[in-house]
Amino acid sequence: MSDTVEETACGGEFEEEFDAFYARTYPWLAARAVMVSGNRQNAEDAVQEAYIEAMRRxxxxxxxxxxxxxxxxxMRRKLSKDGRRWWFRWKPVEMAETTVPAAPTATVEETAEALAALRALGTLPPRQRQVVVMHSxxxxxxxxxxxxxxxxxxxVGSNLNKARARLSLMLDVSPELGRPTERLLTRTPEDPLTAALYGAAEWLSDGFRGDARNGFRSDVRNGFRSDAARNGGPDGMRERR
Structure with missing residues (x-):
């Protein structure tokens, strides 16, 4: 790739295109990252690094x-790589409204249901959490x-079955279809447990959408510039590929 193309990736048409991509995809990606990791800081770090890499390329x-x-x-590979450092020290995490961005337009009931799903996810071992989010x-x-x-x-099947069994018990959902939790969704999944997880993900997405408007994108740009500086500019970054 020429220097001209590499530099264009950070300005002009490509920059506007990346901004639109970021605005469209960031909230849902950040929500899934939180649900996989159980930790907002780890999730945001992984998401930021994923977008920095996407901007660079x-x-x-x-x-x-x-x-x-x-x-x-x-993003998932970044979380998995970092996760190996703390998986052996894993303990259930408490996901509270104060540790995640609350959806500004959600009702009290929707917030309660979303937090219940997030708290239930937090009780799962990391591998089970990974598998159920990736599948569901x-x-x-x-x-x-x-x-x-x-x-x-x-x-994969064993971890998924264990995760679903525990989540179904904690959230008091049965395998029967048509549970009221489906009302939270813009689309209707096939089972109530998936509906509950989608509801939590959409609740988180709404909260992160506000963050995206409040400057997180500038953090990606600053991280991109720091990455370029550490690696000697565009030439050094190309050598890492």
Missing amino acids: WPEVRAYASPEAWVTTT LEGMSYRAISAELGISVGS
């Missing part, structure tokens, strides 16, 4: 069939999850 990433899928995978919220197959996490298909 935007002329390439924008040409993919799904740039959002590429950023999502980058992102629609990934057992085989795709197996390939990304480096575990067997059987292990």
Whole structure:
């Protein structure tokens, strides 16, 4: 890639295009990151690094069939890599309204249901949390999850079953369809547990949408510039690929 193209990725047409992509995808990506990690700071760090990488390679990433899928995978890999440092010290986490961005337009009942789902997720071991979010919220197959996490298909199924069993018990949902929790959603999943998780994700997304308007994008840009400076500018960054 020429220096001209590399520099254009940070300005002009490509910059505007990246800004639109960021505004559209950030809230949902940040919500999923929180639900996987159980920690807002870890989630935001992983999301920021994923977008910095996407900005650095935007002329390439924008040409993919799904740039959002590429950023999502980058975010998950970052969380998995960092997670190995704390998985062995894992303990249940308490997800409270004060630790996540609350949806400004949500009703009291919607907020209570979303926080209940987040708290239930926080009781799951990290691997179970990963698998249930990847399968239920992102629609990934057992085989795709197996390939990304480096575990067997059987292990994916086992972790998913354990996660669903615990979440169903804690959230008092049955396998029957048509539970009232579906009213929180803009689309209707096939089972009430997925409905509850989608409701929590959409509640988080609404909160993060406000953050996106309040300057997080500038943090991505500042991180991009720092990354470029540490690696000797565009030439140094190209050498890392």
